[in-house]
Amino acid sequence: MDIRRAQERDMDGINRLLCQVLAVHHEGRPDLFRKDTKKYTDEELLTLIRDDARPVFVGVDAEEHVLGYAFCVFVRHTDDNILTDILTLYIDDLCVDEKRRGQHIGKKLYEYVLAFAKSQGCHNVTLNVWACNEGARRFYESCGLVPQKFGLEKLI
16 A cells, blocks of 8 residues: 555545545434535545645555545644644544455554654644544554543533
């Protein structure tokens, strides 16, 4: 598997995986996540692919099929009253094709993102996991991530 920045030619593969992620989230929280839609329009996805402040990485096989992706965002709180001025790479979304899970593709993608963040001078890498996505939480914990903060809710 090769890991590289996403390109326009990867959009169909990325969209396929985005639908898989949405299905997991919709199944876990149908009150929050719509069914059978896309997270991004094709125009929005192309804009993200081209944005150096929001790098998107893909893992591809020898035939250039997208096996997984990682959507990232650089975050910095410059001149904030309470937060220090550190550079963070936030992983907005990481997905491996459901047919390819268990082959360490997610781990390789995560390690690639971690190395990229280090090369860019980042202090840390952060991400959020929905409570209904227990498999993702276990995966990230196995990669050495620990809770930074908790988001709580009360349904009314």
